[in-house]
Amino acid sequence: xxxxxxxxxxxxxxxRQSAHCESGVISSLLRHHxxxxxxxxAFGIAAGLGYAYLPFxxxxxxxxxxxxxxxxxxxxxxxxxxxxxxxxxxxxxxxxGMEALDRNLAAGRPVGIQTSAYWLSYFPPxxxxxxxxxxxxxxxxxxxxYLISDPVIDILVECEAEAxxxxxxxxxxxxxxxxxxxxxxxxxxxxxxxxIRKAILFTTGMMLFVPLPILGIxxxxxxxxxxxTLNPKDERHNKLLLGHIVRMQEEIGTGGAGFRFIYAYFLxxxxxxxxxxVLAEMAQELTDVGDEWRRFALNxxxxxxxxxxxxYGLLADILMHCAxxxxxxxxxxxxxxx
Amino acid sequence: xxxxxxxxxxxxxxxxxxxxxxxxxxxxxxxxAPSNGWEAEEIVLDQxxxxxxxxxxxxxxxxxxxxxxxxxxxxYHERMDVVLLSQTTGFFRWRVCRHLKPGVFQKLPAxxxxxxxxxxxxxxxxxxxxxxxx
Numbered sequence: 001x002x003x004x005x006x007x008x009x010x011x012x013x014x015x016r017q018s019a020h021c022e023s024g025v026i027s028s029l030l031r032h033h034x035x036x037x038x039x040x041x042a043f044g045i046a047a048g049l050g051y052a053y054l055p056f057x058x059x060x061x062x063x064x065x066x067x068x069x070x071x072x073x074x075x076x077x078x079x080x081x082x083x084x085x086x087x088x089x090x091x092x093x094x095x096x097g098m099e100a101l102d103r104n105l106a107a108g109r110p111v112g113i114q115t116s117a118y119w120l121s122y123f124p125p126x127x128x129x130x131x132x133x134x135x136x137x138x139x140x141x142x143x144x145x146y147l148i149s150d151p152v153i154d155i156l157v158e159c160e161a162e163a164x165x166x167x168x169x170x171x172x173x174x175x176x177x178x179x180x181x182x183x184x185x186x187x188x189x190x191x192x193x194x195x196i197r198k199a200i201l202f203t204t205g206m207m208l209f210v211p212l213p214i215l216g217i218x219x220x221x222x223x224x225x226x227x228x229t230l231n232p233k234d235e236r237h238n239k240l241l242l243g244h245i246v247r248m249q250e251e252i253g254t255g256g257a258g259f260r261f262i263y264a265y266f267l268x269x270x271x272x273x274x275x276x277x278v279l280a281e282m283a284q285e286l287t288d289v290g291d292e293w294r295r296f297a298l299n300x301x302x303x304x305x306x307x308x309x310x311x312y313g314l315l316a317d318i319l320m321h322c323a324x325x326x327x328x329x330x331x332x333x334x335x336x337x338x
Numbered sequence: 339x340x341x342x343x344x345x346x347x348x349x350x351x352x353x354x355x356x357x358x359x360x361x362x363x364x365x366x367x368x369x370x371a372p373s374n375g376w377e378a379e380e381i382v383l384d385q386x387x388x389x390x391x392x393x394x395x396x397x398x399x400x401x402x403x404x405x406x407x408x409x410x411x412x413x414y415h416e417r418m419d420v421v422l423l424s425q426t427t428g429f430f431r432w433r434v435c436r437h438l439k440p441g442v443f444q445k446l447p448a449x450x451x452x453x454x455x456x457x458x459x460x461x462x463x464x465x466x467x468x469x470x471x472x
Contacts, residue, residue: 130426
């Protein structure tokens with residue numbers, strides 16, 4: 001059996017389900033180290049919100065649509081803005097990676113790891129897809145099973161060592177390379193107001209001013225235009241594309257509307273913390289935009305299923321509306337934080 | 339979204355689990371709000387899975403007819419495509435395409451097969467086997 005871990009280990013770890021894996025893992029690791037940090041606050045300070053349409057990265061032959069910043073951004077952004085130092089380690093050899101995991105458990109330290117979502121045996125089969133930047137916390141080992149607190153799952157789960165190894169060391173885009181991390185140093189005083197201000201400026205700047213038509217608000221408008229000009233003759237492909245957009249939006253890592261709601265929650269918390277009622281007002285408006293994103297998803301899905309007649313113009317209009325709403329909010333937030 | 343509007347449509351893909359959303363309560367405060375499924379998500383998930391099933395069945399038929407190697411079937415069966423398989427194995431895309439041809443695949447050395455077997459999470463010996471049903 002195992003050389004490092006002679007007996008079973010079960011560390012105490014509070015499992016709290018979260019909406020997004022990365023912000024979920026990092027906030028629960030911080031809470032484990034006695035830092036009161038909600039998932040939305042972690043997501044907000046990390047400046048996790050975003051939008052990107054990346055036609056050159058394909059996913060099953062269809063372009064990538066992302067409603068947040070790339071994987072790794074949340075952990076890096078959050079810890080950098082708060083002055084927290086993370087221990088982050090990758091491994092060339094899978095066996096060494098598994099040993100390091102055991103050593104951390106033996107030392108009484110729950111750790112976050114990056115995995116593929118496809119090889120995790122506890123995932124419902126229909127929810128398994130090849131996405132290499134899933135994050136979870138390992139808090140123990142019982143026999144040949146690792147005890148896992150997966151932030152997107154409502155209960156504690158277990159995964160066989162062999163499957164976990166495969167999930168940690170799968171290759172390809174965003175290959176996890178066994179990435180393992182935990183907070184190494186946490187400053188005694190965290191300057192939240194400063195971090196919040198910087199983070200809001202980052203997110204709004206990103207969404208408003210990046211001079212590329214595929215990122216931020218301009219990215220949303222580009223996609224809206226693209227949908228408006230889809231060739232109606234090619235309905236089979238269009239349906240796949242729309243379904244894919246909705247799936248990227250609502251499923252893969254919470255998705256578009258979900259991220260808007262997390263960010264709105266963050267703004268609400270920030271409003272109280274900084275005593276700036278405008279932020280709470282913006283939270284409300286962002287909630288409305290999130291609802292609009294969901295309306296897009298529902299309409300597009302129904303059109304894919306022929307429960308509604310296909311109307312590219314309507315979908316494009318909703319997206320334009322989202323873009324306008326978000327632009328207004330980000331400009332107002334920016335003015336407030338400057 | 340209001341908390342009472344959070345959809346609870348019992349998606350079968352969730353298998354009794356629920357995912358977490360955040361929604362607004364009566365007083366306008368954000369609170370965690372689990373959802374056990376939503377129509378829109380279910381439709382697009384079914385669509386994506388049906389597409390993989392279609393590709394898998396096509397590949398199975400082609401492999402049965404000797405027009406493609408079983409590798410193509412296994413690739414789609416593991417919800418991959420040529421791009422993803424190329425990224426996961428580290429082979430160039432054109433090489434993966436070439437290996438999808440039955441003649442070329444049969445002559446592949448064990449080392450290359452092992453790479454495919456690892457990427458697809460199966461034993462190398464099973465790469466040649468086409469199941470009775472797609």
